Amino acid sequence: MYLFISPWIIGFLVFALYPILSSLYFSFTDYDIIHPPEFIGLANYREMFQNELFWQSVRVTLKFTFISVPVQLLLALGFALLLNQKIPLRGFFRTAMYFPSMVSGVAMSLLWYWIFNPQIGLFNYMLSWFGIRGPAWLMDPDTALYALIIMTFWTAGSGMILFLAGLQGVPSSLVEAARLDGAGRFKIFVHVVLPMISPVLLFQLIMGIIDSFQVFTQAYVMTQGGPNYSTWFYVYNLYTSAFKEYRAGYSSALAWVLLIAVMLCTALIMKLSNRFVHYEGGGRR
Amino acid sequence: MSTVRTAAERGRPSFETPGARKPDTVKIVSFLLLLATTFTMLLPLFFMVSTSLKSSREMLKFPPTFIPETWSFGNYLEIFDTLQFGTLYKNSLIVAAMSVLGTLISSALVAYGFARYRGRGNNIWFMLLLSTMMLPYPAIMVPQFILFSKLQWIDTFLPLIVPAFFGSAYNIFLLRQFFLTLPDDLFDAGRMDGCSELRIWYKIALPLSGPALATVAIFAFIYSWNDLLTPVLYLSSSEHFTLPIGMSSLTSSRFRIPPWHLLMVASVLAMVPIVTLFAVAQKQFVEGIVLTGIKS
Numbered sequence: 001m002y003l004f005i006s007p008w009i010i011g012f013l014v015f016a017l018y019p020i021l022s023s024l025y026f027s028f029t030d031y032d033i034i035h036p037p038e039f040i041g042l043a044n045y046r047e048m049f050q051n052e053l054f055w056q057s058v059r060v061t062l063k064f065t066f067i068s069v070p071v072q073l074l075l076a077l078g079f080a081l082l083l084n085q086k087i088p089l090r091g092f093f094r095t096a097m098y099f100p101s102m103v104s105g106v107a108m109s110l111l112w113y114w115i116f117n118p119q120i121g122l123f124n125y126m127l128s129w130f131g132i133r134g135p136a137w138l139m140d141p142d143t144a145l146y147a148l149i150i151m152t153f154w155t156a157g158s159g160m161i162l163f164l165a166g167l168q169g170v171p172s173s174l175v176e177a178a179r180l181d182g183a184g185r186f187k188i189f190v191h192v193v194l195p196m197i198s199p200v201l202l203f204q205l206i207m208g209i210i211d212s213f214q215v216f217t218q219a220y221v222m223t224q225g226g227p228n229y230s231t232w233f234y235v236y237n238l239y240t241s242a243f244k245e246y247r248a249g250y251s252s253a254l255a256w257v258l259l260i261a262v263m264l265c266t267a268l269i270m271k272l273s274n275r276f277v278h279y280e281g282g283g284r285r
Numbered sequence: 286m287s288t289v290r291t292a293a294e295r296g297r298p299s300f301e302t303p304g305a306r307k308p309d310t311v312k313i314v315s316f317l318l319l320l321a322t323t324f325t326m327l328l329p330l331f332f333m334v335s336t337s338l339k340s341s342r343e344m345l346k347f348p349p350t351f352i353p354e355t356w357s358f359g360n361y362l363e364i365f366d367t368l369q370f371g372t373l374y375k376n377s378l379i380v381a382a383m384s385v386l387g388t389l390i391s392s393a394l395v396a397y398g399f400a401r402y403r404g405r406g407n408n409i410w411f412m413l414l415l416s417t418m419m420l421p422y423p424a425i426m427v428p429q430f431i432l433f434s435k436l437q438w439i440d441t442f443l444p445l446i447v448p449a450f451f452g453s454a455y456n457i458f459l460l461r462q463f464f465l466t467l468p469d470d471l472f473d474a475g476r477m478d479g480c481s482e483l484r485i486w487y488k489i490a491l492p493l494s495g496p497a498l499a500t501v502a503i504f505a506f507i508y509s510w511n512d513l514l515t516p517v518l519y520l521s522s523s524e525h526f527t528l529p530i531g532m533s534s535l536t537s538s539r540f541r542i543p544p545w546h547l548l549m550v551a552s553v554l555a556m557v558p559i560v561t562l563f564a565v566a567q568k569q570f571v572e573g574i575v576l577t578g579i580k581s
Contacts, residue, residue: 004398004482005410007391011451016417019428026428033431079322082315089319096323099330102559104511106529107552110536111333114545120347122332154329185311206419214421217513221533235423242427243518255424262421 020259026252033248044253054254056229057237061213064145064233068152069208073201076159081189083160084167094164101158109221112151113138138223141230148218148231159204166200167193195278202273206266213262234258337361337549344546360550368547372524373531374554380445380527381509381558387449388456388505389498395452396460397486401472418454422514430518444519445512445527449505456501463497464490499569503562510559528555 002009027044029037048054083094103111115122116137124134137147170193178188194201219225219236226232238258242251331351336344337360339353364370399411433444467490475485491498516530526534532551536543 005395007450008395008414008452008457009410011448012413012417015429015448015451016420016425019425019432022428023425082319085312085315087312087316093319093323097326100326102556102563103552104529104555106513106532107555110532110548111329111552115329115332120345120349122349125348154326210419210421214423220513220517221536238423248427248431251427255427258421259424262419266419
């Protein structure tokens with residue numbers, strides 16, 4: 001039996017456990033990758049909490065997460081509900097909405113960089129049809145992060161597919177029974193459908209948060225963290241201090257704070273969700 | 286009434302948004318909403334394709350044209366000269382193919398182990414597996430970089446490929462869920478016939494797992510094909526660049542005005558393998574997602 005899982009156990013020890021533990025050690029050292037690490041206690045953590053760039057990266061990442069994840073989930077669920085009816089062109093709609101999710105992160109970043117161009121970009125041109133003079137988007141510290149948030153809505157289709165799969169798992173007998181009992185559309189949705197798809201919702205919420213804690217591509221390709229650090233994402237900060245400033249010790253401390261944040265967030269959501277999430281057959285996981 | 290149905294719907298009782306039986310206002314409003322959103326979603330894609338066919342002069346025009354005034358199909362050849370596109374594409378294909386191969390073999394093997402033997406020791410490993418699903422790559426990239434640089438793997442494809450051969454938590458989980466749905470009798474029969482476990486795995490379990498394996502292959506391919514961070518860390522010379530890093534390096538470095546029309550060509554061509562995969566494996570993919578029950 002261990003024969004079968006041994007590849008993963010080896011991979012886990014070499015590519016996960018060893019890096020986690022050594023980064024814990026590095027986080028207490030001053031280390032530039034070339035010279036041997038030198039133990040400095042909690043100095044990295046102390047520096048981090050006094051570092052304005054660190055706090056800026058936390059603010060940017062949290063703001064991005066708190067807006068983009070819920071809106072994206074709502075859009076995905078909304079589209080899935082619309083598509084879960086017998087409607088003409090349904091297959092076309094489903095494919096069309098999923099299509100943007102097939103564009104790679106870099107290609108998407110390049111495309112939207114071009115679309116958000118304040119002078120000749122498509123976005124402001126289309127806003128001008130409605131008499132709106134669009135902002136400078138990525139060139140303006142006040143709007144750059146919102147531009148990146150708007151961009152994430154474009155890929156709501158991938159979440160929609162998962163919701164659709166979930167909706168199709170809702171037995172029609174349950175819905176029928178509720179309808180016979182005189183429940184309206186809204187009541188059926190809240191009391192029957194939503195509980196049935198709550199595991200999908202939970203899964204997507206957690207994965208969405210973890211993913212947006214790790215945003216890197218947009219910052220690297222589109223804004224380089226700017227203008228004026230308005231898109232200085234946490235992982236971009238980590239990348240810069242590790243691979244531009246060669247501060248392996250300090251960046252390991254950043255890595256551990258990220259790890260703890262992800263674990264805390266997941267644990268918190270799991271705990272809160274216990275009351276709301278319904279598992280078929282009494283919670284087999 | 287339309288008869289468009291997914292493979293997933295066929296033959297399973299499925300829920301429909303209530304009241305959908307009779308054509309009513311809700312349905313008409315839904316249809317119009319869908320029409321509007323689909324239009325909005327497709328517009329950037331349309332713009333991407335149309336820009337890729339514009340001349341370098343037309344791409345800087347305002348207001349932007351939706352249909353190119355002159356069709357510059359030559360762009361699709363030019364990128365192979367100016368952007369070394371052929372090299373980028375080839376590198377990406379090599380890395381992605383190897384990653385898919387590694388992920389499929391290792392994840393299927395490990396998932397089978399987790400599905401078939403559920404002793405206490407295995408449970409502990411399984412909990413560990415689930416917890417690594419949440420492990421953010423940036424949290425381990427610095428020590429991993431130091432490890433790989435000690436192995437002299439910098440500026441090779443190895444750091445992008447080798448980890449795939451040790452399984453990825455998410456795909457292992459997905460395949461395990463699938464293997465659990467296979468009836469035990471099958472494996473018992475195999476054992477009666479004197480097959481070794483390994484033989485049962487590839488003679489009985491794997492052939493039955495088409496949709497699930499296709500799903501994993503697609504996930505692995507997309508992940509590798511789109512990955513930017515790992516190549517940024519490990520690949521330094523441009524003849525080793527993969528598509529994402531090659532494309533992103535073009536915006537800043539060599540050109541005063543980035544050649545947007547050519548970058549859009551690259552974006553379109555970068556989509557081709559992914560769209561093809563979905564087109565070929567769509568049925569299996571949807572089935573795979575439903576069967577493996579991502580929701581649990």
